[in-house]
Amino acid sequence: MVDLAEYVDGLLNICGSEERIRQTIQASRTAPVFLPQGTSGFGEITSAFALALHMHQPLIPAGGSELRTAQLLSNLQWMLDHPDIDDNHNARVFLWCYQRMGQFVPQLLDEGFQPRVMLEYSGTLLYGLRQMGATDVLDALARLTADERNRRAVEWLGCPWGHAVAPSTPVQDYRLHVEAWQHHFAAIFGLDALRRVRGFSPAEMALPNQPDVAYEFVKTLVDCGYQWVLVQEHTIEQPDGQTPQHRHLPHRLVCTNSRGDTATITAVIKTQGSDTKLVGQMQPYDEAKGLSRLDLASRHIPPLVTQIADGENGGVMMNEFPAMYFEVIRACSGSLTPIMNVTEYLERLDSVGVHAKDLPVIQPLFHSRIWERMVPGDGPDRLAEVINQLRAEDGRFHMEGGSWTNTISWVQGYDTVLVPMERASSLFHERITSSGIRRNDPRYRNALFHLLAAETSCYRYWGAGIWTDYGTELSRRVSEIVTDEQ
Secondary structure, eight states: OOOOOSEETTEEOOSSOHHHHHHHHHTTTTSOSSSOTTOOSOTTOOOEEEEEEEEOOOEEEEESSSTTTOEEEEHHHHHHHOTTSTTGGGHHHHHHHHHHHHHHHHHHHHTTOOOOEEEEEOHHHHHHHHHTTOHHHHHHHHHHHHSHHHHTTEEEEEOOTTOOOGGGSOHHHHHHHHHHHHHHHHHHHOHHHHTTOOEEOOGGGOBOOSHHHHHHHHHHHHHTTOOEEEEEGGGEEOTTSOOOSOTTSOEEEEEEOTTSOEEEEEEEEEOOSOHHHHHHTTHHHHHHHTOOOEEETTEEEOOEEEEEEESSOSHIIIIIHHHHHHHHHHHHTTSSSOBOOHHHHHHHHHHTTOOGGGSOEEEETTHHHHHTTOOTTSOHHHHHHHHHHHHHHOTTOOOSOBOSOTTOOSSTTOHHHHHHHHHHHHHHIIIIITTTOOTTSHHHHHHHHHHHHHTOTHHHHTOSSHHHHHHHHHHHHHHHHHHHTO
């Protein structure tokens, strides 16, 4: 199998091989990739836990004194170049965090234990690591990904290339983010590694709850070959509007749009809490030890406690996590409460006859209130009317999605960034997509790279200041690039 080139015509390879990637993924989706050959079920275990580490650095126009002409570089590179500003002294620790699982996992395997970890690296981080010459980090990750022994312990999760939040990113652009990450990952680690990527981690854990956007979100993931998605506990509900009763079991996320179309995917619920503290101190292990098997589809199934956190950010993750990870892996290996990556858990579930159709149904928050007032198929105009009615009646009702925190909207207060971003997106599709420029054309690839970089959540998260200026400037560059291509 000939893998993809990481760069084509001097540009990052993030598009142009969609059909090849689709065929690679489709050809392998029925075969287990983490369940050891010849095994099935869960043995005697009573519960399990899963940990995912989210890694991200945005690209910023900071390589020069003038914003309009500054080189686009990794925020991590900028931190390394300016160690005396704010908390930039953490940059080298961050760099170590991006690499260290490449040491921890093989060491624990050498000791005879059974480590597990799920990794999610944004495309902008991977690009930045290559750009700044951090080949030792990428080589360490490649060894985790390619080595037969290591890769059983490490599960990669897909994500949007530019760390774009789904609720407020144009749906056609979000699909481009998902496809771009697949291209980029395959170019670095190989098509064989990509076929083992079964789960998806949304940036900021942001799940759209506007029905038409939520449907497109799930349809994009399914079309791109993903089998499950990580969702935040407070962003979903049962069809009756109640909180899910068994948050430690997988569910079936069902999203229906205003035209009556339905898309569905398996969902694994990340429970609420202080993410970095929970993961950094390996608390999901303690939570899982207090659980016992549950009934699901006439089977007695061990529950799975699932958490994700920034893998590099904060004192707990930087300083406490390594020792706690080693301690817990040594304690849980071979026990009745092991660590287990999600896809392995789902493959074991499938091996005992519990399939996606057997899982309890969930939907994005507030969908029950919408469907009380309209019927799927009534169309987008009726949906808009219902949403406006519900907003007027209840200030807590919103269609801005949900994420790891309830205190941040990814829409309100961000006009300074969203308006230029939406203009850049509109121009991209008008001048590039609609003009018939092929995806393997350098003009398309260059414009896409800048569009996706402009849509990262970081430019909105901080609300004002230099980060807003960065986002606005990147959007300006996209508009300039696509206009110049005419």
